[in-house]
Amino acid sequence: MRFLFYDRVTAIEKGKRIVGVKSLSSSEAFLEKHFTRVALIPGVLLIEAMAQLLGWLVCYSHDFRRVAIMTLLDGVRVPAALRPGVRLDIDGTLVTNTERDSLGVATVSLDGEVIAMTPQGSRHAAAVARINRVLLTALGDQVSLRPQLPLILDERSEPEPDIAVCRRDARDYASEHPGPADTLLVIEVADTSLDYDRRRKARAYATAGIPAFWIVNLPDRCLEWFADPDPASGRFLREERVAESGTVTLPGGATIPVTDLLPPV
Numbered sequence: 036m037r038f039l040f041y042d043r044v045t046a047i048e049k050g051k052r053i054v055g056v057k058s059l060s061s062s063e064a065f066l067e068k069h070f071t072r073v074a075l076i077p078g079v080l081l082i083e084a085m086a087q088l089l090g091w092l093v094c095y096s097h098d099f100r101r102v103a104i105m106t107l108l109d110g111v112r113v114p115a116a117l118r119p120g121v122r123l124d125i126d127g128t129l130v131t132n133t134e135r136d137s138l139g140v141a142t143v144s145l146d147g148e149v150i151a152m153t154p155q156g157s158r159h160a161a162a163v164a165r166i167n168r169v170l171l172t173a174l175g176d177q178v179s180l181r182p183q184l185p186l187i188l189d190e191r192s193e194p195e196p197d198i199a200v201c202r203r204d205a206r207d208y209a210s211e212h213p214g215p216a217d218t219l220l221v222i223e224v225a226d227t228s229l230d231y232d233r234r235r236k237a238r239a240y241a242t243a244g245i246p247a248f249w250i251v252n253l254p255d256r257c258l259e260w261f262a263d264p265d266p267a268s269g270r271f272l273r274e275e276r277v278a279e280s281g282t283v284t285l286p287g288g289a290t291i292p293v294t295d296l297l298p299p300v
Contacts, residue, residue, distance in 0.1 A: 038064075040084040041125060044091065052227075053092040053127045057084055061119040078114040081123070081151040085111075085141035089127040093137045096129070103137070113143075113151040121145055124235070128227035130156070140227055147239035148194045158253055161298040162224045163197045166251065169295045170200065173285055178219065179203050185212040186221070188243035194236075197251075198222040200286060215244045219286040226253045237261055238269040247286070251296050258283055258293045 046054040059076055090103035127141035143151035155163075167182045174180070181199040188194065193212065200220040201213040208217075221240055225232045232250050240248045241264040248271065250259040256279045261271035277283055279297060282290045 050096040050132055053088050055088045055125045057123045059119045059121050075116040078116055081113045081143045084125050088125050089139040111153050126231050146192050147235045148192045158298050159224050159226045166198055166296050173289050173291055187212045187214040196221045197224045218245055220247045221245050222249045224251045241271050242266050242269040256297055
């Protein structure tokens with residue numbers, strides 16, 4: 036049996052990035068003799084989806100003079116299981132790509148929410164830690180800072196943004212995760228995921244009515260901010276790119292230098 040865990044490639048850039056989609060159906064070949072009473076698709080198969088697309092990117096980048104074989108897997112997070120009837124978006128990026136070996140990172144998303152991912156790079160992790168520290172200093176206990184914790188957008192979407200700045204809650208949202216009405220600002224750090232954050236994540240946050248969204252753009256060392264969401268169109272009506280030398284205004288009116296949000300060069 037030929038086993039492909041993606042339906043088609045929708046975008047590819049040699050040596051850099053690949054994007055594909057997979058629609059899960061109850062007619063999947065591997066469901067014929069397994070999970071027959073309740074159709075469940077093991078989440079571990081998403082690793083196969085990410086590996087296959089990254090492997091195709093490696094082969095394409097070397098003009099099909101190389102065969103890609105996955106030899107190392109480290110720290111991948113996947114859901115326990117999925118049900119048929121959903122469409123998955125798969126996004127892979129090559130971090131290194133030589134004649135000897137390649138290293139890639141990838142995500143799988145459902146309705147704009149990342150449900151499977153390879154580990155964060157060190158620059159991404161450093162930026163998240165730095166932003167959290169800067170905001171804690173600037174905002175103190177006026178708000179609730181939630182680094183990489185759940186945020187309810189709607190009944191089907193519960194992403195974990197890099198930083199969510201929420202209204203202060205005396206119980207730290209112990210009863211329920213915060214939603215759009217509780218949220219003042221969402222921040223995502225983009226290293227290899229810049230295009231995805233601009234398109235899919237911005238649309239998801241605008242549709243939910245999140246009032247402000249920032250992308251800390253690591254490749255270009257700047258900040259992209261979005262405001263005035265229009266849920267009907269899934270767009271933010273205002274957006275601006277702020278250089279590393281500029282400043283940005285936080286909820287409440289305080290300003291901070293963009294350079295303070297970026298990891299050291």
